[in-house]
Amino acid sequence: MALSPREVLARMLLMRRFEEMVITLARAHKLGRQHLAIGNEALGAAALMQLRAGDLIYTTHRNHGHMIARGVDPGKALAEILGRAGGLNGGKGGTWHMTDPSLGFQSTSAMVGGSIGLSVGGAFALKHKKTDNVAVALFGDGALDEGIAYEALNIASLYALPVLFLCENNSKEGEAQTSRLATKELTAVPKALKIACASVDGGDPEAAGKAVATALAHVRDGNGPYFLEAQLVRWPGSHQTVHAFTTGVTDVTAAWDSAKASNVHAEWQRTDPILRTARTLIARGTVTREDVVALDNAAAVTMAKARGFAEASPYPKPEAALAGVFV
Numbered sequence: 341m342a343l344s345p346r347e348v349l350a351r352m353l354l355m356r357r358f359e360e361m362v363i364t365l366a367r368a369h370k371l372g373r374q375h376l377a378i379g380n381e382a383l384g385a386a387a388l389m390q391l392r393a394g395d396l397i398y399t400t401h402r403n404h405g406h407m408i409a410r411g412v413d414p415g416k417a418l419a420e421i422l423g424r425a426g427g428l429n430g431g432k433g434g435t436w437h438m439t440d441p442s443l444g445f446q447s448t449s450a451m452v453g454g455s456i457g458l459s460v461g462g463a464f465a466l467k468h469k470k471t472d473n474v475a476v477a478l479f480g481d482g483a484l485d486e487g488i489a490y491e492a493l494n495i496a497s498l499y500a501l502p503v504l505f506l507c508e509n510n511s512k513e514g515e516a517q518t519s520r521l522a523t524k525e526l527t528a529v530p531k532a533l534k535i536a537c538a539s540v541d542g543g544d545p546e547a548a549g550k551a552v553a554t555a556l557a558h559v560r561d562g563n564g565p566y567f568l569e570a571q572l573v574r575w576p577g578s579h580q581t582v583h584a585f586t587t588g589v590t591d592v593t594a595a596w597d598s599a600k601a602s603n604v605h606a607e608w609q610r611t612d613p614i615l616r617t618a619r620t621l622i623a624r625g626t627v628t629r630e631d632v633v634a635l636d637n638a639a640a641v642t643m644a645k646a647r648g649f650a651e652a653s654p655y656p657k658p659e660a661a662l663a664g665v666f667v
């Protein structure tokens with residue numbers, strides 16, 4: 341089933357306004373390190389919106405976008421980031437370890453490469469249950485210099501496990517990659533292990549959606565794992581320890597209004613997947629400028645409500661520290 345471009349844009353706007361709310365809250369509540377998914381919205385929405393009940397998702401330190409893309413409650417996610425009892429995990433997971441098993445997020449690992457190992461375990465279980473569900477590993481290019489990536493990819497290939505390896509590559513070709521990988525071609529790794537693979541422009545939700553659909557069909561049909569590299573443009577603020585509105589608060593009207601477009605952030609505004617997608621859909625007549633503004637306003641209202649819920653949620657009681665401790 342093809343995704344509706346308007347719904348994908350709406351989800352991308354939710355993801356963006358969620359992360360901007362995280363910046364606002366992190367400053368107001370003096371929070372520490374966050375890893376934001378600004379710039380990853382097209383791939384995230386196009387991929388996660390195609391998953392089904394029963395699919396298993398393993399994400400990373402940069403998980404917020406994936407969770408919002410899959411439909412996780414933004415109020416509970418913000419409360420989790422604030423360490424509140426009303427958070428997805430009672431405030432114990434925080435920004436790096438948020439999970440929501442009801443939507444397939446069983447375990448989130450901030451250990452670079454951890455999601456790859458976990459996904460192969462999940463895929464092993466799915467194969468034994470003989471379902472057509474899939475496991476999805478989300479990870480950055482940096483994960484490919486971790487030993488666990490090689491063991492896990494190899495096992496997935498040997499046992500033809502139902503797993504989609506979805507790599508968000510935000511290192512530019514020719515630049516030093518986050519990973520210290522001896523090849524600049526990331527797909528050389530899965531190719532060598534006989535895993536089907538492809539690369540796609542991760543800033544284009546339609547191209548990414550089609551590539552993910554092909555990958556998911558391959559995996560669901562029992563053909564073994566698939567490795568998809570999504571090439572992303574890194575948001576200039578992504579390296580900060582404490583985030584700021586490095587490229588300004590997103591103004592969707594900059595997609596068409598040259599007076600709103602900034603000279604300072606011109607390069608970002610050219611590649612920003614939200615503005616890019618808005619421009620494409622408006623040019624094609626799929627949405628109007630007014631539609632884009634209305635979808636964006638709706639996202640802002642959702643996030644204001646989510647903030648209200650999160651800030652009203654109490655901190656966990658001291659006794660809660662021992663709940664969920666097995667040994």
Ligand SMILES: Cc1ncc(C[n+]2csc(CCOP(=O)(O)OP(=O)(O)O)c2C)c(N)n1
Pocket residue numbers: 375401402450451452453479480481482483508510518519
């Ligand atoms: C095993 C391990 N080593 C180091 C770190 C510290 N660390 C956190 S994010 C990061 C970079 C990860 O790069 P990449 O996987 O490409 O993701 P990106 O942040 O670029 O989205 C590192 C080294 C970690 N979390 N886990």
Ligand SMILES: [Mg+2]
Pocket residue numbers: 480481482508509510511518
């Ligand atoms: Mg990276």
